[in-house]
Amino acid sequence: MWNIPIKTEGYTWIPTTVYAGLPPSAVYAGNDSDGTPIYVGRAFFEGQQLPCKVMPSKNAAYVSYAGKEHFVSNYEGLSGHGFSWVASGHGHVPPGAVLAGNDNGEPLHIGRAHFQGSLTPGKVHRSHACLYIPYGGSEHSVKSYEVLVGSQRSNWVSTSAYVPLPDGAILAGNDVDGTPIYVGKAFHEGDLIPAKVIPSKNVAYVSYAGVEIAKHQYEVLCNGNVSWVPSGHGHIPHNAVVGGNTASGETLYIGRTHYMGSLTPGKVHPSHASLYIPFNGAEVPHKSYEILTEN
Numbered sequence: 001m002w003n004i005p006i007k008t009e010g011y012t013w014i015p016t017t018v019y020a021g022l023p024p025s026a027v028y029a030g031n032d033s034d035g036t037p038i039y040v041g042r043a044f045f046e047g048q049q050l051p052c053k054v055m056p057s058k059n060a061a062y063v064s065y066a067g068k069e070h071f072v073s074n075y076e077g078l079s080g081h082g083f084s085w086v087a088s089g090h091g092h093v094p095p096g097a098v099l100a101g102n103d104n105g106e107p108l109h110i111g112r113a114h115f116q117g118s119l120t121p122g123k124v125h126r127s128h129a130c131l132y133i134p135y136g137g138s139e140h141s142v143k144s145y146e147v148l149v150g151s152q153r154s155n156w157v158s159t160s161a162y163v164p165l166p167d168g169a170i171l172a173g174n175d176v177d178g179t180p181i182y183v184g185k186a187f188h189e190g191d192l193i194p195a196k197v198i199p200s201k202n203v204a205y206v207s208y209a210g211v212e213i214a215k216h217q218y219e220v221l222c223n224g225n226v227s228w229v230p231s232g233h234g235h236i237p238h239n240a241v242v243g244g245n246t247a248s249g250e251t252l253y254i255g256r257t258h259y260m261g262s263l264t265p266g267k268v269h270p271s272h273a274s275l276y277i278p279f280n281g282a283e284v285p286h287k288s289y290e291i292l293t294e295n
Contacts, residue, residue, distance in 0.1 A: 011080030011098070011150055013042065018059045020287040023077040027148070030112050030119025040110055040121055040148065042100045043075040046149040049101030049121040051110045053134060064122055064133040069134035078110075084225075085112065085146040091129035095170050096225040107167050110148040115140060119146075145216065154223050154294065156185070156243065161202040161216040168222040170292075172196065173256050173263025183243075183265055183292065187220035192245030194254045194267040196278060197258055207266055207276045207283035221254075228256065228290040234273030239294045245268060259284065265292075 014023035027040040032055060041061055050063040052075055061075045078098070086094045088111070097109040101126065109133040111124040118227040122133030122134070124147060131145040143253035157166040170183045175198060184204050193206040195218055204218045229237055236253055243254035244267065253268040257273040266277030268291055275289040 005090070010284050011075040011078060011083075014079050015074070015076050015175075016053070018056070018061050019116075021238040022054070022056050023079045025079045025081060026054075027078040027080065027083055029110075029121040029148075032120070033117040038119070038121060040078040040100075041075040043072040045070055048103050050103070051100040051108060051121065053121050062109070064132045064134035064139035065141045067124045069137050069139060080150070081217055082150070084149050085148050088147045089122070089144040091126040093124055093126060093168075094147055095154075095168065096151060096223055097124075097168070098150045099167070111142075111145040112148070113142040113145040142246075149225060153224060154221055155221050156219040158217075158219050159217070161199075161204065165197075165199045166220050166292075167223050169197075170221045170226060171248075172254075172265035172292075175264075177259040181219040181263070181265060184218045185221075185244045186215040188213055188215070192244035192252070194243035194252060194265065198267050205278040206243075207278035210283045212278035212281050212283060225294065227293050229293050230288075231255070232288040234270045236268065236269070237291060237293050239293045240268075241294060243292075255286075255289040257286045257289040259286070270271060273289065 029038045029040045036055050036057055039054040043051040043052045045063050045065055054061045061155055062069050078081040089285050093109050100110045101108045109124040111228045112121040120133040120135055124131050129144055132139050172183045173181045179200050182197040184195035186195045186206050188206050188208050195204040195206045197204040198280040204215045205212050240253045244252040255268040256265040265278045268275050274284050274285040276283050
């Protein structure tokens, strides 16, 4: 099992051992307190798949688990390019964060933090609202940290209003009561239309022919390295995220705007030179808006 590369879009996890040296294009994470370079890995321990710190010059890799730092000899090294470390904290994981394992089914991502003269990677445990790092024989929790973000593109995940929000869902804004809204899309009358997804209310909405329409089967946009870019009057940046199409074949894009105390996403309709948002039962047009782009 230790010689089959495991491919994830944009990067690869390569099975190896601490005695075999680093895989090619290993991802640098930081340094130990004595200056020893540390690289990104993951390993199985006690039935869980956990991010680990890999120190090839010491023939060692370590995971943190149940309050302790544990040595592992077999691990997978992360190989690839185009990564970045994004400041975060308190369990938050930014879009595009590299998935590195799980703990009893909860996804774990890769973080790092300065600690006692080191820059040490570990596991971001969202439900615990912290990063755990293995250091000096113990597992240490850190509230402020950086998260490793990959170069993979965003993807659409089919889901419904009756199941939990998919991992890595992209936040679009908020309803008037502060409820988070996520990016989605759904079919209606032959159109595939960008949608506002409100998980806490078990619903998504699209706008069509002047009306806001509820949907309970839809897709949610997840992961990727995305930005909201100011735009307007139907202008579409070259790297705008495609959010659907009309029945006649016109491409629709994902926009958002502030309206009545909300930050609401909707469909950018280029031939209409407008963003349309679903709001309070109606389809509301806007000429100035932000549009979602891939970085």
